Amino acid sequence: MTAPTTTLGRRIRADLEHRIRIGTWAPGHKIPTEAELVAAYGCSRMTVSKAITALVQAGLIERNKKAGSFVARPHVQTAVLEIPDLPALMAARGEAYRFQRLSLITRPLDPTDPSEAGLGPPGPVLAVSGLHFSDEEPFAVEHRILNLAAAPDAADQAFEVEPPGSWLLRQVPWTKARHRISAVNPEPVTARLLKVSPSRACLQVDRHTVSLAGWVTVVRLVFPGHRYDLTAAFEPARSND
């Protein structure tokens, strides 16, 4: 139930999960059918089904018609990375945050832009570059292209104080994105901005964000390797649809 901290459904789920995690049921093992679990727990089928569904979503169980339900075999590990808004991250760390815009220009989409994913029709874009500071130390270099077709209000923004990422988070909240995370040696210009040597490893995060209105933004963030890393809570197997 909602209050008693334990629920029949939760108990069933916990029982099944425990037997899987403890190894009693190895990957590939066929778990009891819903009908058997209904009999075992003396509950309705919907309760059992919801418990199993939760474990399917958690990636612990795979279901097949006719054949039954089986303990899943782990494939890849999926790490859930939290990629926070930089000002919020700084606030959480108790450090002073500042954004400095380096350049801003409205122009047509350039074929040389990082159109890694076919950005569609070459409409007008806003190209913004800036520097993120933490306690007045350069923390990240940002190069961003904004699709004015998907976020027309961006044309009115100066992005002199608020970084475009934070503004976008408010304006176009529900998006999907792909990330590529890599280690790079910074370009000379980037190295100078970050006040590090070009031989210093930097963490580079490329993000390609889309909304229902099309692609919204493509951004590259370069962090000095010694000042930033990504931590990931984690879960086994894949998540789900």
Place this chain on the structure above:
Amino acid sequence: MTAPTTTLGRRIRADLEHRIRIGTWAPGHKIPTEAELVAAYGCSRMTVSKAITALVQAGLIERNKKAGSFVARPHVQTAVLEIPDLPALMAARGEAYRFQRLSLITRPLDPTDPSEAGLGPPGPVLAVSGLHFSDEEPFAVEHRILNLAAAPDAADQAFEVEPPGSWLLRQVPWTKARHRISAVNPEPVTARLLKVSPSRACLQVDRHTVSLAGWVTVVRLVFPGHRYDLTAAFEPARSND
């Protein structure tokens, strides 16, 4: 339903999700109560409830008793990183994989071990180092510590051909882990093994894996930055419990 590709529950979920993603319902907006949705769709309450529950799990909706359900406000972005088994990754890329063990030693847990997370009682551990090759090119350096208390069978393994990670995946399949991903300049020894310059940026993945039996393994993988990066499918907001 299961076959007709569209289900009443799915349709309800899609309707709600669309209105959220399109911005009709902005973050913080109160969505109709379950009773209202039941009336609107002429279905039972459980159908509506399951649809909303799915959106709660997706992070799009927050529920409160009495107050109702609201469109969630995005916090951090959570990127779902897929961290595959290296041999499987190579197979997917169509490249030949090979593992070369560099060292293996059974010893007590050393206080200088990367016990970043308090590895608990100092029992015996297996320390393994090795090199991963892709098409005979060094691809990653691995330094691993295995907890023999949690995986006693590891003591019988030589890890001369199969990397310990793959073995563990079979033996202790259901684990949880934390990852830290960072960009580093490789140690001289590591650089030599990878055949890269110490000034070359490398991607470093630290993984701390636990099972119900305690911590299982702590591993550090160092990849040459130009040969590996992590890509992430993505979802907004956090997932859930």
Place this chain on the structure above:
DNA sequence: CAGTGGTCTAGACCACCAG
């Protein structure tokens, strides 16, 4: 073709909490 999961119903009781 028969067993399994996928979905749905029309109720019900209860805990929670904002007004």
Place this chain on the structure above:
DNA sequence: TGGTGGTCTAGACCACTGA
């Protein structure tokens, strides 16, 4: 304190698929 979500029931019909 009443409205809301949280949970559960005892059925039901159906699609899929492995034997």
